[in-house]
Amino acid sequence: MANISNTLRTPLARMKFSARKLVISGMQHLRLISSLVQGEPKGPEIKCDIPGPKSKQLITELSVIQNTGSVQLFADYDKSLGNYLVDVDGNVLLDVYTQISSMPLGYNHPHLLSLLKDSHNVKTFVNRPALGVFPGADWTTKMHDVLMNVAPQGLSALQTMMCGSCSNENAYKTIFIWYRRVQRGENIDFTRVEQESCMVNQPPGAPDLSLMSFHGAFHGRTLGALATTHSKYIHKIDVPSFDWPIAPFPKYKYPLENHVQENQAEDKKCLEQVEDLFQKYEKKGKNVAGIVIEPIQSEGGDNEASPEFFQNLQRIAKKNGAALLIDEVQTGGGPTGKMWCHEHFNLDSPPDVVTFSKKMQLGGFYTRDELKPQQAYRVFNTWMGDPGKVILLQGVLDVIKKENLLSVVQTSGDKLLKGLKEFQQEFPSLVNSARGRGTFLAINCASSQLRDEIVGKLKKKGIQSGGCGEVAIRLRPALIFQEHHADIFLDRFRQVLLATK
Amino acid sequence: MANISNTLRTPLARMKFSARKLVISGMQHLRLISSLVQGEPKGPEIKCDIPGPKSKQLITELSVIQNTGSVQLFADYDKSLGNYLVDVDGNVLLDVYTQISSMPLGYNHPHLLSLLKDSHNVKTFVNRPALGVFPGADWTTKMHDVLMNVAPQGLSALQTMMCGSCSNENAYKTIFIWYRRVQRGENIDFTRVEQESCMVNQPPGAPDLSLMSFHGAFHGRTLGALATTHSKYIHKIDVPSFDWPIAPFPKYKYPLENHVQENQAEDKKCLEQVEDLFQKYEKKGKNVAGIVIEPIQSEGGDNEASPEFFQNLQRIAKKNGAALLIDEVQTGGGPTGKMWCHEHFNLDSPPDVVTFSKKMQLGGFYTRDELKPQQAYRVFNTWMGDPGKVILLQGVLDVIKKENLLSVVQTSGDKLLKGLKEFQQEFPSLVNSARGRGTFLAINCASSQLRDEIVGKLKKKGIQSGGCGEVAIRLRPALIFQEHHADIFLDRFRQVLLATK
Structure with a gap:
C-alpha cells in the first residue's frame, strides 16, 4: 500500500486512481485509497450512543453556567483528524457538517499545525493589535498576498472583521454610508443638524433607510443582521427589529430540468415583488439602500436561486440605486467548487459587497472601490480582524492551491x-x-x-x-473530503x- | 545589578525597592529597577518622526484597499516587548495606550509565548469548534476554572463571544428575552401571532422594547450596540437607529473633594431624568427593558460617576423591572485595581449583566442565573467564542495572580x-x-x-x-506597568x- 500511495503524488493521480478503484463497489477496496490527510481513520467507529456517558457528564457540568440545549457531543480535538471527528467517548464520526461548515481542511491538518512552530507566527498569535491604528509590519503584505489574492473579481477594497455577524453589520453600515454619500452629493459635508440628530438616534443624521432581505434568509444574530434574518422564529422572537422590506426567495420544484417553466415563473414572481418593495418602502419614507442575499440560503434550507434570478436582481438593484450585497459567509472559501459561489452566476458586473467568515477563518468583506468609506473611524473597532487567523487562512489557501482542492x-x-x-x-x-x-x-x-x-x-x-x-x-464536508469518503457516506x-x- | 535584581524576587520587594530608589529623582537610577518582563528596553528611543518612512510606505500600500486614516504607525511586534512598542522605523515607545487597552501583559510576555509550545494548545488554536454544538473535551473545565474563576460576585451564568460589540448585542438580546419572559409569565409558550410576526420584524413577536443608554456612552458599533453609543457623531452618522431613551451621564467638577455638593446635585439631576425616561418611553409604548452603562465612560472622555450614582441607578432599574447591564469591555480585567470596576461601587446586589472583551482576550458576558435563556439557539452563533483565546486568558490570569498585578x-x-x-x-x-x-x-x-x-x-x-x-x-497601560515606567511617563x-x- 505504501508503494501505491507513493506513486500517487498529485491530487489528479489520486483522483483517477480512486475513481478507477471505486468502480468496483464494496468497502473492502477503500483502504487502498490515499487520504489527503495521512493517518486518517479508515472509517467511522461507533462505541456507544451519542452523546455518550462522558459527553453527558460534561453537558451536565456546563449546564450549570449556560443553556446547553444545542450541544450534541463533546469532541476530542486532540484525537480528531482530517474528515473524522472523535468524541470524548471514543466514537469516530465521518464529519460532513464540519463545525457548521467552518473547517476547510478538517481537523489537525499537518500544515496548519506546522505553522505554529514558526516563532514569528507564535508572536502574531500572542500580540493581537488594534489593526485600525497599529497594524503589524507584515499586515499590508498579508492583506495583499492572502486576502486580496482570492478577492472576488472586481472587488478591490477589503475590510477584515472578527465573525460573520460583525462582517454583515459593518457591510450594512458601509452600504448606508455610501448610499447617503450618493444622495448628499460627493464632497458635501455633514450638516450640523445631521451631526446632532444622529447622536440621539434621530433622522436626518440617523436616516430612515432600509435594507431588503429575503424570507428564509440567515445573515446573523446581532440586531442589525437579525433584522435581515428570517429562517426560524426562535432566532428572532422577543428582540426589537427594524421595519425593513422582506422579499420572497424563489421556491423551486425539483428536478430542475423537469420544471423549467414553473421555476422561471417563480423567479419572475419574486423579482416583481422585489421591484414592488422598492416602491413601497420609498413611499413609506424608508428608501432601500441595498439588498442582502445568500447565493444559496443555507440555514433557511439550502434554497437555491438560478443565475438568471441573481442577474436580474442585480439589474433591479442598480436601477434603483441600491447596492447588492452577496453574503458568502457559508458558501465562500471553496465548498461550491469555486472560491465564491456567486462566480457560478455570470453577473453583468461584480456585486457591490461580498461578506465572508467561517472557512475563511476570520470575518470581513470585499467591496467595489466606490464603497470604501472616505473618512476614518466610520467602519472601525478595536480589533478589526485578527492577524493570527490570517496566518491560518494563508495556510488553508496554500493547501487548497497545492492539493487542487x-x-x-x-x-x-x-x-x-x-x-x-x-x-x-x-x-x-x-x-x-x-x-x-x-x-x-x-x-x-x-x-x-x-x-x-x-x-x-x-x-x-x-x-x-x-x-x-x-x-x-x-452536507458541508471539508474541502479534503474525497471520493472514498463520499462512498462511505452514501453507503x-x-x-x-x-x-x- | 544582577545581584540586586536577584534579591528582588517578589513584586512587593521590587515595588518597595523601586519606591526607595525613585525618591532620588533623575533617570540615571532607573536602570537599577527590575522589570516584570525581562529584557525590556530601558526607556523610549526616538529615531525619526512617527509615522516614519517605512510606516508611511506601508500606509500608502494599505490605502489601496482600505481607508487608513486612523493608522498611526506600523508596529514591529516581533521586537516589541513588555511595555514597549517598537515600530517598523525602529522607534521605541513606552506604551500607555496598549492597543486601545487590550494588551494586559504588554507585548511578547514570555509566559504567553510559552503556551504555544504545548501541543494540546497548538491543536486548540487550529481546531476552532462551533462551541454551541461540539465543544472540546476541556471546554467545561476551562469555563469553570478560567472564566468563572474571575466572575463578578453573584453572577453564575456565562456566555462567551468573539468581541465587545457581539457581547453587548447578545447581552441586549438576553435582556429582552428575560424581560418578555417576565411580562409573559413563566412557562407560557409563544403565541402563533408572536412566532409569525417576529419573522417579518413586527410586534408583538419583535416587540417595541427599548434599552436606556447615556449621552457620551460607547458600547460598540454594530447596529444594536451603536443605538446605545453616543460619543462621537462620526461613529453614528448615516446609520439607521432605534428610538431608545438616552439619559444624561453626570458631569463632575474636579477636584471632587472641593465640589461635593455640586456633584451630588448633578447625580440627582441625572437620576431624575432616568426616572422620567422610564415613564416617557412606557407612554410611547416602548417599555425600557434594561439600562446599559459603563463604570467609567471611556471613549466618551473618561467620565466618572460616583458609587452612589450607580447604587441609585440600580435601585431605579429594579423598581422599574429593568435589568442593569454594566459594560466592562474597557474597564474589566484589572486596570482599575480590581478585576471589575463595578466592585468599587458597593452595589446593593450584583448587576444583572456584565459584558467583557479586550484585556479578557475574547468577548462574553456574565449574568445572574435568572437571565440565562431557557431555550437553545436564542443566544447562539457559529463560534460563540474561541478556545484559543481562553488559553491566552488563562495565561494572563495566571500571571496576574502570580505577580500580584x-x-x-x-x-x-x-x-x-x-x-x-x-x-x-x-x-x-x-x-x-x-x-x-x-x-x-x-x-x-x-x-x-x-x-x-x-x-x-x-x-x-x-x-x-x-x-x-x-x-x-x-492612560491605559498594561498591568505590568510599574513605578519606574510611571516615572518615565511623568518625566x-x-x-x-x-x-x-
Missing part, C-alpha cells in the same frame, strides 16, 4: 450528488429534491420528523451531518434509508 | 495620579481634572487642539498615549507641558 470538491461533489439523486429515485417517499453545487449539497426529507430521524440514524452509523430549514439535510445513508423505508 | 496596578496608579495632580497644580492653564482608578486614569486639556498637540508631543518624546472625548488624554509629560506652557 477545488477540483477535489467538484469530483467528490459530483459523486455525492449522483448518489443523492439515485436515492430519491430509489426512496421517493423518503427523500427528494437533491441539489447544490460542489459538495455544498442538500436533500429534502418527506417531513421534519423524518429528517430529524434520519440525521439521528446517520449519527448512529457514524456520520455527523446536520439539518437546515424545515426538511433538509445539508451509510443508503443503509439508513433502507432501514427507514 | 492588581497590586502593581494600584501602586503605579497612585504614583501616576499623584503626578497628574501635581501637573494640574503646576500647569493649571494647560491641564485639569486628573481622575480615575488604578492606572485607568485621565486628565483634561484646556482645549481639543491642545490635547491633540500634547498627545503628538508625547509621541515625539517616546510615549504612545491616546485621547478620548473632547479634551481628555487617557516626559512634564517636559512636554514645560515646552507647551
Whole structure:
C-alpha cells in the first residue's frame, strides 16, 4: 500500500486512481485509497450512543453556567483528524457538517499545525493589535498576498472583521454610508443638524433607510443582521427589529430540468415583488439602500436561486440605486467548487459587497472601490480582524492551491450528488429534491420528523451531518473530503434509508 | 545589578525597592529597577518622526484597499516587548495606550509565548469548534476554572463571544428575552401571532422594547450596540437607529473633594431624568427593558460617576423591572485595581449583566442565573467564542495572580495620579481634572487642539498615549506597568507641558 500511495503524488493521480478503484463497489477496496490527510481513520467507529456517558457528564457540568440545549457531543480535538471527528467517548464520526461548515481542511491538518512552530507566527498569535491604528509590519503584505489574492473579481477594497455577524453589520453600515454619500452629493459635508440628530438616534443624521432581505434568509444574530434574518422564529422572537422590506426567495420544484417553466415563473414572481418593495418602502419614507442575499440560503434550507434570478436582481438593484450585497459567509472559501459561489452566476458586473467568515477563518468583506468609506473611524473597532487567523487562512489557501482542492470538491461533489439523486429515485417517499453545487449539497426529507430521524440514524452509523430549514439535510464536508469518503457516506445513508423505508 | 535584581524576587520587594530608589529623582537610577518582563528596553528611543518612512510606505500600500486614516504607525511586534512598542522605523515607545487597552501583559510576555509550545494548545488554536454544538473535551473545565474563576460576585451564568460589540448585542438580546419572559409569565409558550410576526420584524413577536443608554456612552458599533453609543457623531452618522431613551451621564467638577455638593446635585439631576425616561418611553409604548452603562465612560472622555450614582441607578432599574447591564469591555480585567470596576461601587446586589472583551482576550458576558435563556439557539452563533483565546486568558490570569498585578496596578496608579495632580497644580492653564482608578486614569486639556498637540508631543518624546472625548488624554497601560515606567511617563509629560506652557 505504501508503494501505491507513493506513486500517487498529485491530487489528479489520486483522483483517477480512486475513481478507477471505486468502480468496483464494496468497502473492502477503500483502504487502498490515499487520504489527503495521512493517518486518517479508515472509517467511522461507533462505541456507544451519542452523546455518550462522558459527553453527558460534561453537558451536565456546563449546564450549570449556560443553556446547553444545542450541544450534541463533546469532541476530542486532540484525537480528531482530517474528515473524522472523535468524541470524548471514543466514537469516530465521518464529519460532513464540519463545525457548521467552518473547517476547510478538517481537523489537525499537518500544515496548519506546522505553522505554529514558526516563532514569528507564535508572536502574531500572542500580540493581537488594534489593526485600525497599529497594524503589524507584515499586515499590508498579508492583506495583499492572502486576502486580496482570492478577492472576488472586481472587488478591490477589503475590510477584515472578527465573525460573520460583525462582517454583515459593518457591510450594512458601509452600504448606508455610501448610499447617503450618493444622495448628499460627493464632497458635501455633514450638516450640523445631521451631526446632532444622529447622536440621539434621530433622522436626518440617523436616516430612515432600509435594507431588503429575503424570507428564509440567515445573515446573523446581532440586531442589525437579525433584522435581515428570517429562517426560524426562535432566532428572532422577543428582540426589537427594524421595519425593513422582506422579499420572497424563489421556491423551486425539483428536478430542475423537469420544471423549467414553473421555476422561471417563480423567479419572475419574486423579482416583481422585489421591484414592488422598492416602491413601497420609498413611499413609506424608508428608501432601500441595498439588498442582502445568500447565493444559496443555507440555514433557511439550502434554497437555491438560478443565475438568471441573481442577474436580474442585480439589474433591479442598480436601477434603483441600491447596492447588492452577496453574503458568502457559508458558501465562500471553496465548498461550491469555486472560491465564491456567486462566480457560478455570470453577473453583468461584480456585486457591490461580498461578506465572508467561517472557512475563511476570520470575518470581513470585499467591496467595489466606490464603497470604501472616505473618512476614518466610520467602519472601525478595536480589533478589526485578527492577524493570527490570517496566518491560518494563508495556510488553508496554500493547501487548497497545492492539493487542487477545488477540483477535489467538484469530483467528490459530483459523486455525492449522483448518489443523492439515485436515492430519491430509489426512496421517493423518503427523500427528494437533491441539489447544490460542489459538495455544498442538500436533500429534502418527506417531513421534519423524518429528517430529524434520519440525521439521528446517520449519527448512529457514524456520520455527523446536520439539518437546515424545515426538511433538509445539508452536507458541508471539508474541502479534503474525497471520493472514498463520499462512498462511505452514501453507503451509510443508503443503509439508513433502507432501514427507514 | 544582577545581584540586586536577584534579591528582588517578589513584586512587593521590587515595588518597595523601586519606591526607595525613585525618591532620588533623575533617570540615571532607573536602570537599577527590575522589570516584570525581562529584557525590556530601558526607556523610549526616538529615531525619526512617527509615522516614519517605512510606516508611511506601508500606509500608502494599505490605502489601496482600505481607508487608513486612523493608522498611526506600523508596529514591529516581533521586537516589541513588555511595555514597549517598537515600530517598523525602529522607534521605541513606552506604551500607555496598549492597543486601545487590550494588551494586559504588554507585548511578547514570555509566559504567553510559552503556551504555544504545548501541543494540546497548538491543536486548540487550529481546531476552532462551533462551541454551541461540539465543544472540546476541556471546554467545561476551562469555563469553570478560567472564566468563572474571575466572575463578578453573584453572577453564575456565562456566555462567551468573539468581541465587545457581539457581547453587548447578545447581552441586549438576553435582556429582552428575560424581560418578555417576565411580562409573559413563566412557562407560557409563544403565541402563533408572536412566532409569525417576529419573522417579518413586527410586534408583538419583535416587540417595541427599548434599552436606556447615556449621552457620551460607547458600547460598540454594530447596529444594536451603536443605538446605545453616543460619543462621537462620526461613529453614528448615516446609520439607521432605534428610538431608545438616552439619559444624561453626570458631569463632575474636579477636584471632587472641593465640589461635593455640586456633584451630588448633578447625580440627582441625572437620576431624575432616568426616572422620567422610564415613564416617557412606557407612554410611547416602548417599555425600557434594561439600562446599559459603563463604570467609567471611556471613549466618551473618561467620565466618572460616583458609587452612589450607580447604587441609585440600580435601585431605579429594579423598581422599574429593568435589568442593569454594566459594560466592562474597557474597564474589566484589572486596570482599575480590581478585576471589575463595578466592585468599587458597593452595589446593593450584583448587576444583572456584565459584558467583557479586550484585556479578557475574547468577548462574553456574565449574568445572574435568572437571565440565562431557557431555550437553545436564542443566544447562539457559529463560534460563540474561541478556545484559543481562553488559553491566552488563562495565561494572563495566571500571571496576574502570580505577580500580584492588581497590586502593581494600584501602586503605579497612585504614583501616576499623584503626578497628574501635581501637573494640574503646576500647569493649571494647560491641564485639569486628573481622575480615575488604578492606572485607568485621565486628565483634561484646556482645549481639543491642545490635547491633540500634547498627545503628538508625547509621541515625539517616546510615549504612545491616546485621547478620548473632547479634551481628555487617557492612560491605559498594561498591568505590568510599574513605578519606574510611571516615572518615565511623568518625566516626559512634564517636559512636554514645560515646552507647551
